[in-house]
Amino acid sequence: MQGRLCKIRQFMDEKHWQYNYREDEGCGVLEFLYRDRSYHIWEFQDDDGSFGAESNVRTCGRMEDFTGEYQEQILEIIRAWLRDERAQAGRQW
16 A cells, blocks of 8 residues: 555555545545544654654544554554444443
8 A cells, every 4th residue: 555644544444444535745634434423634744754643533523643653543542442332232232
């Protein structure tokens, strides 16, 4: 897979999730809906050349910055959504 945010896009492709992806000034921009909520992952590059991402995946209404292994951090939050759903489905009548 070419382009930015490859790990996140690969995960979404495996799950057959629809998303919009583009690149802006060498940074990836990914937007998607999940459970009728709008999520954004906007990659940025710091002055030192390192990348990070701003996203609202943890709290849908508030953006936060992720740095370092930011794709893995974001993916862990998204995977937790799926684990929570499976756990709740097991508790249904």
